[in-house]
Amino acid sequence: MSGRVVAATWVFTGRTDAVIRDGAVALDGHVILAVGARHDIERRYGRAERLDAVLLPALVNAHTHLELSHLRGRVPGGVGLAPWIRLLVSARAEDPRPGRALDEAILNLEEAGVAAIGEVTNTLAALPHLARAGIAGTLYHEVFGFSDARIAASLAAADEMLARASDPGPGLAIARSPHSVYSTNPRVLAELLRAGPASVHLAEDPGERIFCAAKAGPFASLQRMLGPVEVCPLGRSAVAVASPHMGPRSLAVHGVDLDADDLEDLARSRATVVLCPRSNLHVGGRLADLPRLLADGIPLxxxxxxxxSSPSLSPLAELAELARAFPQLSPAHLLPLAWNGTAVGAPTVGRLAPGSAPGLVAAPLDGARPGDPAAWLVEEFGAAERPFAWIARARPTQSARGT
Known part of the structure; x- marks a missing residue:
């Protein structure tokens, strides 16, 4: 690919709700040279190739478990998180290897316009697939166990797996992470969160609050699956236990069960809350309070x-679910949630900035003339999950073996 100028009916620049009508993007290969009004870009870079489309930065899927892709549709929901985890563990024990489902998952991500990912993993199985596809981001390698012996064995196994793993390639990092407050030794949870980057499942279910406050409820019995219990987290809530150790490179995944104190703690930590609405509805039938999270200025x-637990890997399909649940929120204000590359260690993804190669995708209009391009995107490429057309691929430049 050499120099190219592409114009479109609408151009979203990313990270904000800013959109340019009759806009254009100048490219040198996959690198953005300039973004702006078509007449300005054509004056500087020459005549543009005009597309009947909406142009936008490639998207970010900040929480996945690609190695579970072969279990699609095989773990029933509606039972609450702790019983659902038991069903998942049983299904995975019967069929532990993802096989070709990983290749299909990568194709699903590409059709969904995804260029960066937060992949939570026990096996690093998705690493070579992500590297071959040129998808950036972080693989959060989870450790489990409450007793000293169990958590030490989990950490050692993670280190051994990392030593055997292939080079992550440009733009991918590997970081050890705790799974949750109900499955990871509190001392190790704190150490890994402080070290960062890290991801932790947090406040996904009201049972976590009961577990932390009273050592009771469904997670107390679930915890016994992880071996002898020598220590137990003590705190008002899961957020109260984890948030003192979290920072800007931390991901708090789910955030469904939050009270006012939890919201204050999360805001103070500057961690990013990752919302997974379709999974939350499948597992427990509840959603995070998105309007409150936005009002409190918490990074999302x-x-x-x-x-x-989710029917596809499309970030815009998640936004479509949020748009249905919270019609008072403008779809334009939802789009930046799918452009937060910084959250997963891919800061260039999600914004059409000159000098970067964030990935550029087109949403063909096929003759449609929407008055609200954001609402149209969320409906057509979110709810209906039409595939995007890639104009330029993301080209990350850094990688890291792990922390």
Whole structure:
């Protein structure tokens, strides 16, 4: 690919709700040279190729479990998180290897316009697939166990797996992470969150609050699956236990069960809350309070969770679910949740900035003339999940072996 100028009916620049009518993007290969009004870009870079489309930065799926893709549709929901985890563990024990489902998941991500990812993993199975596809982001390698012996074994296994893993390639990092307050030794949870980057499942279910406050409820019995219990987190809530150790490179995934104190703690931590609405509805039938999170200024991103709990890997499909649940929120204000590349260690993804290669996708209008391009995008490429056309690929430049 050499120099190219592409014009479109609408151009979203990313990270905000800013959109340019009759806009254009100048490219040098996959690198953005300039973004602006078509007449300005053509004056500087020459005549543009005109597309009947909406142009936008490639998207970010900030929470996935690609290695569970073979369990799509095989783990029933509606039972609450703790019982659902038992069903998931049982299904995975019967069929532990994702096989070709990983290749299909990568194709699903590409059709959904995804260039960066927050992949939560026990096996690093998705690493070579992501590297071959040129998808950036972070693989959060989870550790489990409450007893000293169990957590030490989990950490050692993670280190051994990392040593055997292939080079992550440009734009991918690997970071050890705790799974949750109900499954990871509190000392190790704190250490990994402080070290960062890290991701933790947090406040996904009201049972976490009961577990932390009273050592009771469904997670107390679930915890016994992880071996002898020598320590137990003590706090008002899961957020109260984890948030003192979290920072700007932390992901708090789900945030469904939050009270006013939890929201204050999260805001103070500057962690990003990752919303996975379709998974939350499947597992427990509840959604995070998005209007309150926005009002409190908490950094946000969106993820799909695994195909065991969500029907696809499309970030815009998650936004479509949020748009249905919260019609008072403008779709234009939802789009930035799918452009938060910084949250997963891919800061160039999600914004058409000159000098970067964030990935550029087109949403063909096919003759439609929407008055609200954001609402049209969320409906057609979110709810209906039409595939995007790639104009330029993301080209990340850094990688890291792990922390």
């Amino acid at each position: 991103a969106v993820g799909t969770d695994s195909l065991a």
